[in-house]
Amino acid sequence: MERLKKIVVDASVAVKWFAPEPHYEKALALREAFLIDQIEMAAPSLIIYEIANALRFHRIYSFSSEEISNAIRSLLNLKFIKQLRSKAWIKAVLLSMNKDVSIYDSVYAALAIDLKATLITSDKELYKKLGDEVAITLLENVKM
Numbered sequence: 001m002e003r004l005k006k007i008v009v010d011a012s013v014a015v016k017w018f019a020p021e022p023h024y025e026k027a028l029a030l031r032e033a034f035l036i037d038q039i040e041m042a043a044p045s046l047i048i049y050e051i052a053n054a055l056r057f058h059r060i061y062s063f064s065s066e067e068i069s070n071a072i073r074s075l076l077n078l079k080f081i082k083q084l085r086s087k088a089w090i091k092a093v094l095l096s097m098n099k100d101v102s103i104y105d106s107v108y109a110a111l112a113i114d115l116k117a118t119l120i121t122s123d124k125e126l127y128k129k130l131g132d133e134v135a136i137t138l139l140e141n142v143k144m
Contacts, residue, residue: 006040008112010105011050012122013139014043018051018071019061022140023122029144030120034080042082042115044107048075088114099129109134 009030016027034041052072055063063071075081084092084107092110096103105123109130112119118135120142121127127138 006117008042008108008117008119010108010121011047011054013120014047014051015054018055019058026139026142041080043080044084044111045081046107048072051075082111084111095133101129
């Protein structure tokens, strides 16, 4: 696999920055690479809501309101949030309908397409469904 230059991360990856789930080391390495300008990284604003909810209702770890608030602050401070343009929203809807994925998931894919980036996910089902539509890589397969 070639080295990543520009990526979009979904919530299944970003949640690992706050909860030590499988492959969290790779998720942390991606964030670190972004922080030291080795890669470009983006995500839609939806990621804030998804991470807050994932931490609030995490099936393994119990996060306090302060920890969740700190996680949100951390995400906002990364300054990697991108707004989808009209064209990308149309693509998101089409992907959702044609590939039987949620609008939530298709928004990440549409942003990756719009930015000519690789979508990084831990969601194997999403990877299977979108593999022929977007440059997509499973977090577990990322090489840094």
